[in-house]
Amino acid sequence: MFLQNKNIVLGVTGGIAAYKCAELIRRLKEQGANVRVIMTDGAKAFITPLTLQAVSANPVSDSLLDPAAEAAMGHIELAKWADLLLIAPASANTLARMATGMADDLLMTTVLATPAPIAIAPAMNQQMWRAKATQNNVAVLNERGVAIWGPAQGEQACGDVGYGRMLEPNDIVAQVVAHFNTDQQQLLAGQHWLISAGPTREAIDPVRYISNHSSGKMGYAIAAAAHKLGAKVTIVSGPVALSTPSGCQRINVDSGQQMYDAVMEQVRCCDVFVGCAAVADYKVAHVSEQKIKKTDDNEQMSIQLVKNPDIVASVAKLTNKPFTVGFAAETQDVKNYAKGKLQRKNLDMIAANDVAKQGQGFNSDDNALMVFWSDGEQQLPLQNKQSLADALVLLIQQKMHG
Ligand code: PMT
DSSP states (O other): OTTTTOEEEEEEOSSGGGGGHHHHHHHHHHTTOEEEEEEOHHHHTTSOHHHHHHHHTSOOBOOTTOHHHHHTTOHHHHHHHOSEEEEEEEOHHHHHHHHHTOOSSHHHHHHHHOOSOEEEEEOOOHHHHHSHHHHHHHHHHHHTTOEEOOOEEEEOTTSOEEEEEOOOHHHHHHHHHHHHHHHTOOTTTTOEEEEEESBOOEEEETTEEEOOOOOSHHHHHHHHHHHHTTOEEEEEEOSOSOOOOTTOEEEEOOSHHHHHHHHHHHGGGOSEEEEOSBOOSEEESSOOSSOOOOOTTOSOOOOOEEEOOOHHHHHHHSTTOOEEEEEEEESSOHHHHHHHHHHHTTOSEEEEEETTSTTSSTTOSEEEEEEEETTEEEEEEEEEHHHHHHHHHHHHHHHHTO
8 A cells, every 4th residue: 555644635627537536536545545525516517526425435525615614624624634635637727727826616725725745637628738828827837846647648538539638547546656655755665676778789790780769768767767766776778869867777788689698697686677678589690790892793682680589588587587577569469469478478567569659659758558467457548758657667566566
């Protein structure tokens, strides 16, 4: 239970995603949090106060001028009680009202009165999210230190597709856990995480190589997320143009064989291995010592390739293997191929990404993952790689401990 005795005031505002709040409250309570709910009038059009009262096991507050509430838990008490004020879903109207400092209902008054950190999970139509006014409001809130979690991308209730979906309840809980752990606890203290990242380069001759489009962003984000939670982190990195996340150790390699050697040397003292690198499946059988010359009579040339050692599968074969997480980069039938790799490579978990989709996967700032383990799966929707990595690291931690 990662949120034992944490007091969370959940502000629910008007939007179709409000129906997911019952699930969100259950997940927060499962982690040990105490939850008190404030609903706006708009929220009550989508879900009843009675439902949220039943799942939170606390009376729901919805009125600023309620003598009964003021005698018990009025807005100032609620504001002081909170360790975190979380607004989910946060509508476009709510963002605008927060940005201008309105104080005309219970939620807005609590926003102004609370000394606690504030986080919002926006949810709205994708065009409304992209609107300049909304983006200005987000920038203002961001500057004031409000944490912005999401939104995720995907199909919306209105039929549009784009950014605007509220993060799934599990992903919001992961953010809440990360929030409290970065502030107060070192959840991964004492653990050593080994992470492979970036591409490999398989030499053809002294000036040419075979490689791929991996930038290392996903692997480095995982390293930063694990280090933020207190883990000792070593990155075995292919050639990338990124700086090393602060506090992490980095070992540079070029080829798949070098990556294999470095990982096998480091892995014995590790608790977790995450194979995020895009390792070339094949290397050149005979690397030419000199630059290969073009000749007039050769219209074609062939290069013989042989298999590289499979790093993640070798780690998973070790007797005292760490919790071993692979990635799967697929362009079709993502679920089946990923589940096949999970089994064949004897992994504890696999995170699959659809690298055929625009705006995610190789060399982009965003990504989405479908994560599988032996008896379960979870979707982590499209978001920036750092918040995705935060959620993945927490998921790994949860599954490591059953
Ligand atoms: O680096 P970015 O630009 O941020 O992009 C991120 C990413 C798309 C590279 C990343 O999210 C990702 O998918 N990494 C795995 C890429 C890959 O090689 O997938 P695969 O399906 O071919 O391999 C499956 C697993 O086996 C991976 O964990 C891979 O690291 C591992 N493998 C593969 C071959 C090999 N010889 N040794 C391995 O360990």
